Amino acid sequence: MNNLVSELCSVLNFQKKLKYKHDISTSLLPFYTRNPERVKFTEGFGSVVGVIARKLNGESMEITQKPFELGSTSLETIVDTEIVVKLFDQSNYQQMQSAKLLQYQPLATDQQSKGEIRLGLFLIQLLKLQDNQDFVDAFKAEKPVNLYEKILYESLADSNENTPEASIAFTFYDNEWFSGCFSSDIKHFLTNKDYFYQHIDELLEFYYFTYVIQLISRISDTTEHQTIIPLYFTLENEPVSQSRLSIQQGYQLVYQHGQDLLIDMDVLNYLNALIPDNCFYWKSQILDENFKYRMELLVNLKQFIEAYREQFPVTKLADIDFNYNSLSSQINILRLILEKHKGATDSRYAKSLEEISQQGYLRQHGRLGRVFSLSNQTILMLTAAIVGSHKMLLKDVFNALQQRGIYFDRLTREQVVRLFERVNVLEKLSDSGDAQYVKGIL
Template sequence: MNEQVKALCTTLHFETKFKATHDFAGYILPFFTRKPERVKFTNGFTPMVGVIARAVNGKNVDLNQSALTAKSTLIDTDVDQQVVDQLFSPDIYREMPSSKLLQYLPLSESKERTGEIRLGEFLIELLRLKENQTFVASFSGTQPANLYERVVFEGLKATESAKQQAPRHFEFYNQGYYEDLFRQDVQRLIQDKGYFYDHIAELLKFYYFTYVTQTIARVSDSKARQTITPLYFALENESISRSRQAVKTGYSMVYQHGQDLLTDVDVLNYLNALIPDTKHFYWKNQILSPDFAYSHALYANLAEFLPIFSQQLDAAVTAGIDFEFPDLSAAVKCLWTLLAKRSDGSRETSSRYAKSFEEIAQQGFVRQHGRLGRTFSLNKHTVLMLTTAIVGQDKMPLNAVFKALQERGVYFDRMTRDQVIALYEQANILEKLSDSGDAQYVRGIL
């Protein structure tokens, strides 16, 4: 038995009983097949900001910080206890303009904290946040500027408790593309630190959302595609019809891809385990490229593995499947079919895995339109935040702003563009020299 085939059989426990193991070649998405650990954003996106703030400061990410109380501050005072408690309550001290406090944003108390940690670590790796010096500096701990801050910082430090987490290995599609865009956005937003701290959670949430949607839309692609798949958005409260791009090429397309997402992820993990190259992770379009260096080796490994795999499956799964395949593409399709047919018997597991996409989409990125179904949607606040990240303190031609939004995965059709232009006019950030998009400029609001 070939070395790679033997290793994959061991990973899947063929020697005892086949176990549907996922993500063994690398986490493609920070999703779970179980509900308790799945991030449901019960406490918004702030737990992930806390994970990131701790990680870039060299602290353990799993920090469960108990509430700060008057006792922990060790203040000797005759002031009424309730007044002191209120003065040092989380609602008050978290309003302090201090990057250090971001390190103490708590995780959820439920098992959801497991997903929050994984998602925070996922964003750290995706956007290479530890290598982004501007970002790291903005999250670094600060010295107290007054007695109140000193009391809060010392009190919070006294309540810290943490445990070490095992490192995880993630695999990304076009990682450098998202890293570069995020780096540019941070450099512009940090020009106004108040605005940056008020909106950094929203910006991180958007990048997670756009990466997830783009990855799901292309994870099963067998051919190379453009860097960004056009996905169309409408504005909140915008009336739309069935002919609109947001209905035809948006949420519904990603949702349909998501129904087989776990199968597509498993296929990639299986294929990479069978490729005799442990230094790189290959995506489907790379594997099926005519010039793929390991085509013959992978074909041979699949020809050996698939008959062995079929012996672990029910007869109903393998019925009608031909294990004599003419080329690598047919062999990959055979693997996908086996995994998909097996998944039909445990559809609940697949649906729970894809549910993570719906959870992030529901955080301000999707809207129900009656019988038309759901569409991707952005509220006015998010549009202005993204525009601010793109323009900064300068001004930019209107057409260039729309192009920059597309680079970040946000496409508008003509009618929604008109709505966005009206929003810019309402916000008084549009300079209109003529009706031409090249002669209209969007000003920064920082």
Template structure:
């Protein structure tokens, strides 16, 4: 069948009879996540999210960096342009060196410096590079106009920053492939809104840009994990509720963060690689690119009766063929199964394929793409409760700043804005947040009722 020809090529189906085999290749017809199945190439974020941020900025500007910038050369170039006595040169070199270099490498003294932050000098650079591209494709959607002003702004610039900017090396241009897609518009919409707001406050931008990007990456991949596991029942109009604890509060098994928090992600992520494979195969069968379950079913519903029959036959044939190659067994299918049921049957067949000894551990390694970034920033181990989603005070103030913006906002509305961005809190956490805002003098009270309490702008 013609619909299966390209799929067989992509999966490298070869051999005859019992010796037929295939490779579980993904990200050809459906690229939703930048995860690695090989441990050495997976980003561990030992140096934080900064290497990813650097790659993201270069991607957004169509640039590449081949090797780390040598700060000594930058200092020499600056020194050659500045008139001074030879006796002052060592002092000048020290001042410039301390200004642009720290214990962890080059300092980000201005947003333009982000593009000079290199990837890690090990195999994790592969994973970091993929995440940087994902942020550019799936979150920014290649629209760097939402924050480019903060990189180009030079008015009232410190004289040393001006000197450094003028003497940093030019980066080579790069043709950046458009690879990843974002099926959840609310993620990319809020990302661009918040990034745009943050870019108008340069110092705050430098302080929190890395954390904002890390969160939206985590928000995007956890929401996709939840939605894809719901298959055709997913609601893409807004976030699936995932509840967080505050870093400084106690928790228990009765709290929403335990019952409806990371435990839900852990359950869904077990199926993630199988869903990614299922969508890969279905996009070939439907002869489309980067469509999720809901989009594929919409395509099916709008197709002619003949096309619908062709799609169903192709899915049925592929289920049988996959089962015979991978499971070495025959699969019985009803003659007139609904397309929804065939899609689920394909998912369960691939799931069984991944349970084979030869693929042992692949699913769990892929799922580490969620856990790794979570453990770095947004998860906390709480004894017998295990990991719960976690919000630090710094992160809470960052997200409050981008939600409230420049006009005061009712406390009730603030919690709604946080939920739109994936941050859900139960009653106890909300009360704790209110107490914190009171201590920080961020609450403007008009009465004792929650509706009449307003959160002041932070910026």
């Protein structure tokens, strides 16, 4: 048995009792198979921003949030203590536009905090935040800038716990694309610091959401795609019909891929564990006729499937045709074996897609089912990030939205144009549609 095959069999504990381990070769998403650690965004996206702010400042990503105590500060006042405590309540300082206080966005008080930390690390790597100096500088306030911050910071300063932190390395199908778009957006955001602090959580949440749905849409694809797969959205409160692209090529497409997400992840991880290379390869690359490790993988995968087959009663796999004629048939056999054991773990893993989709990106349309949808606020936030403080041709704004994973059909585009008109950011230099500009919101 080849060493790579032997190592993978050992990881899955074939010698004793089969274990269903995931993320063997790499981690592709920050999802968990267990419910307690799954991020449910009960307090919004602020906790994840806090993780990112602390990591960029070289501090512990974990934080133990203690109630404000007047005695732990230098504040001297004759005002009733209860009133002062209310003034410095967590709900107040979390809304402050302060780089320093972003570091003190607390984590969830339960196991969900593990998921929040993992998600923060995921975004740092996806968007290359540590290499984005504009972004890093926005979180680099060394001292409080006003009296309120100073008093609050004195109370919070000892809340950090320096606990050992595991390092997680994620693999992305194209994070150069996403980090490039994000870097452009951040340059525009930072021309208005108040706007940056008010909306940075929304922008980070959006990039997490759009990358997730793009990855899930391509995870099982056998052919190469362009960087962005067209996924269609509607605007909030917009009526839809069966013929709309948002029904045909939107949430339902991603949902169908998502139901077997963990199986697709495991297939990719197993294949890469059997390839004699440290690089990670996607399914479309592996099935390319010119894939340089094609012959080695054919041999290794057949050996692994035969070893895997021995872990089950013959009757369990009786309906599978063990045809080893081609690499694609071998991969299909592996997938069919994994499908035999699809259970609660798989469905729980996919729930992370539902959790982020329900943060304002999803609407129910009766018998037509769910569709991806964006609120007016999200449209305007993304427009501010794209256009900045100048102006841009309307068609270029729509193109930029597509670059970020947002596609609209003709009817939704008309709704967006009406929104721009209502908020007075659409400038028409002539009756021609080519001469319409979107003015800067910032």
